[in-house]
Amino acid sequence: MTAFIGFAMLFIIMYLLMRNKMMPIVIFVTIPVVAALALGNSFAEIGEMVNGGLGSVxxxxxxxxxxxxxxxxxxxxxxxxxxxxxxxxxxxxxxxxxxxxxxxxxxxxxxxxxxxxxxxxxxxxxxxxxxxxxxxxxxxxxxxxxxxxxxxxxxxxxxIVRVASVMEMxxxxxxxxxxxxxxxxxxxxxxxxxxxxxxxxxxxxxxxxxxxxxxxxxxxxxxxxxxxxxxxxxxxxxxxxxxxxxxxxxxxxxxxxxxxxxxxxxxxxxxxxxxxxxxxxxxxxxxxxxMSATLLAAAVFIGVMQNSGMLDAMVEVLLAVIPHAMGRYMNLIAGFVSVPVGAVLGADTFYYGVFPLLGEAGAAFGVPQLDVGVAMLVGKNVGMIVSPLQPTTYLACGLAGVEVAAHLRKNFGKAWLISIALCVIALLMGVMHIY
Structure with a gap:
């Protein structure tokens, strides 16, 4: 149920942002609070979650x-x-x-x-x-x-520092x-x-x-x-x-x-x-x-996502739905989905939360953890400018004088396509491998 509410919240927020249905400030403030209440959190607990998000932005x-x-x-x-x-x-x-x-x-x-x-x-x-x-x-x-x-x-x-620290490399x-x-x-x-x-x-x-x-x-x-x-x-x-x-x-x-x-x-x-x-x-x-108000409102989403247990539950569901036969392609899967997954999770969660889980899952199928980490590095980096969790996205849009929602609509698909192209280059150069 926790994962379902998390995915539902994420889908609704992305849909409203992409379709320009409401002000981003309103979207980021209301939808996560409703989701947190649906999980049974009290207003005091939600306040602590939001404070945690505000501390980072x-x-x-x-x-x-x-x-x-x-x-x-x-x-x-x-x-x-x-x-x-x-x-x-x-x-x-x-x-x-x-x-x-x-x-x-x-x-x-x-x-x-x-x-x-x-x-x-x-x-x-x-x-x-x-x-x-x-x-x-x-x-x-x-x-x-x-x-x-x-x-x-x-x-x-x-x-790269995050990946190296997880691997103690x-x-x-x-x-x-x-x-x-x-x-x-x-x-x-x-x-x-x-x-x-x-x-x-x-x-x-x-x-x-x-x-x-x-x-x-x-x-x-x-x-x-x-x-x-x-x-x-x-x-x-x-x-x-x-x-x-x-x-x-x-x-x-x-x-x-x-x-x-x-x-x-x-x-x-x-x-x-x-x-x-x-x-x-x-x-x-x-x-x-x-733009500052939008970012502060996004802190509500960040705080609820990271501190309510939704994120962990969503990651577990994603790992559970990967077919057993696809396990030996874990690094390729990680590289392919890095832009959309990284965009909704944020850098710390992506590398410190998802990478260890995918690395362990890949190891079970004979894929070295290093290969999974490299694939995630290659796949995600060009997508950080299209992440609604990255403060830099809002800063860049503000300086360019464009709406974040319009930027996501125009550039998200392009960034993902470029990310996949870089993964192909990495494969051809032997940086990524097929097992």
Missing amino acids: WKTAVLFIFSTSYFGIMNDAGMFDPIVDGLIKYAKGNVILITVASAIVAVLGHLDGATATTVLVTIPAMMPLYKRMKLSPYTLLLIVGCSMGVMNLVPWGGP DVTELWHMLLPFQGACLAAVMVIAVICGVIEKKKGAGQFSAEEIQEMAETKMDDAAAALKRPKLFLFNIMLTLILIICLCLSVMPTHVCFMIAFGIGITVNYPGLKEQQARFKAHASESLN
Whole structure:
């Protein structure tokens, strides 16, 4: 019964999110509470579950508010204008160069292994260019997600550390096994970026009619927007942003604290007056608070799922329904289902909860635990950007200015397909095996 209620809750939430039937805030707050009550939990117990979920996301909620506001005032001040103009001049309208550049920036931005840093570096830098060239923001999210997934295989990345710790294996040794595959995946990401660019170009990105070109040439910035520009502070804003990124990469302070301080400095220097500061904050507060509220509401779902016993029961049911004859393909099954299963379980639960169970089940059929772990690493990583349990998903969507539900509808299937393709590459390279 516990597993049934868990699956029912999951299905209803995913259906409502995908169909855009209600606000995500309402969905995440109400459905899990009803499910928890159906399991016989008291309101006090549900409160403890929710507190547990909130404990894992409140810092990211604060990060949403100040990171969105920071990049908002930098955009108001015109920091991105010379960068976008320069990229447009260099790319000369070549959409494929822009999508490949997005992948390169995301790969470099993820060298520290932190997903929040990657989206905070890549999306604000590329979105103005995407808007100018009529590129879809969902394409940028997909490219960033693939880039982060491949770079997450570095030895300081969260997923590989989790798998190595479960197996009590040296993480560097595991990385050395995956290093040739990671190189092939980096090449695959660039190919994916090229394909995305070709598709976007066919949809009309980077192509302007004579009327549109004339209109852009004649269009003048309205007085209100022009009054916000701070061209004399361009170098200061660039330096402040670079220092911020360095602090993020070196983990000088918690990410949300870095943005709080940078926001305070940035808004004070660019808009020193009280009324100006209030106006700038209010201009960006709606978007940032909406995404923060959605994440805090998602904490209800996370807390109930992880602390009510639903998750364990659901995993047991999944293991029970696997046919005995399929046991020797446990690693292949794990790789194939990693995106959908990982999307609804979260990274810690996926690697610390599901991996040991699948690893033991695979061992019973002669499949080494290492093979199952590698398959789960290969399969899941590119799917983290389409997980409603990942705070980074909400952060990325907020920075790109899109709804999470729309992002899931457009990119979930693509991410899953790419994941399967990477599993095939892993098989061909001998990283995954058939027993």
